[in-house]
Amino acid sequence: MLSRRAALALAVAFLLSILVAVAAEPDAGVSAPFGLTWGMSSEEVRKTGAQLTANAGRSEFGAAFTATDLSKVLSDTESVFLFFGYKDKLWRIAAAGHPMGPNPSGSQAVSRYQELATVLSDRYGRGLETDIRDREMWKGPNEYVMSLRQGRAFRYTNFHSTNVDVELSVRAADSDKAYYLILFQYGPGAREFEADKKVHEKDAL
């Protein structure tokens, strides 16, 4: 027969193991941008009234869809892409703004980028900005968008919260139009996706 103290210790250990298991499970139900919830399935997204169109071609992030009729989006968002990995769980979102221009200096897109950076920092904490400029070829003030387009300049800010990583950047649509791109990635979902990807690749070989 176990003593009373030993039985209590066993019960505590059992409860702790349950708590650890629950904590290790990716926590579905965390609110995501655009009225979505991290971890929801594509069917659950459709039930909110949104329409999903499967993206043609291969996605390096698992099942990928272009979403329309979302319950809330930014006023100048052109496209929203949702990624569900291999297990049909939302773990990555990309939102691209309308190309702004003709504006070869990129001032309109940069101004919008700065506005969004402020809003994102309120929610996800202070971001870390990288601003690399072309100092050789496309260095004129009216050549900034061209330098972005040619991959000779980069401007982006990374935000890290407990569960969500965000990257906000300015991109070039062509030589005189730029737009913002926001990438949201749910940490537990990303880890799950990476593990699934390894299994998927192993199976494929």
Next chain:
Amino acid sequence: MKKTFVTIVAAVALSASVAAAVVHGAGPSTAELDVEIASIKTEIAAADAQAALYSGGLILAQTQLRVTILKNTLAMLEQKRASFLRGITLNYQEPTPRISAPFDDAAAISELDKARGDAKATQREAAMYSGGLIQTMALVREATAKTTEAAIEQRIAFMKLGIPLPFLSGTNLPVPKSPGKTTSDKNAL
């Protein structure tokens, strides 16, 4: 025995010529691109030097336009060259069927010759005067002809590299669906 040997040699020679034809047909070589890049850089330097002579006006605007076209061509050539060096296959796809008619190589070269001839003629005409309105007008025509020349050179480079010609925007483009109901930045994010 001798017949078999001759057959093998002929087969090897045929394979080599087919392989050479395939490689040649795959696009311009790095050496060819280097020559074109050097040529475009020289043209940019010359156009920059010409632009530096003016502080404003139509000739400067035309020259700056030419510099921009040349820089675009240079960027594209450098991109193509980098793709070769890094072993990346660079494909340019048209989002919609092209609206402009398929470009004829011979016609492009003929247009280029004409633009070059016009530029030289107006250059000679401008050199006949030491100033005044007639010289200014000749210089404007020369700058226009040189811009046309740069644009045709770009079209020829596009053709060589298999890059689709730019299409006219605003026609037959699908209307994108709205991503959703717009709200404030804070609420959406």
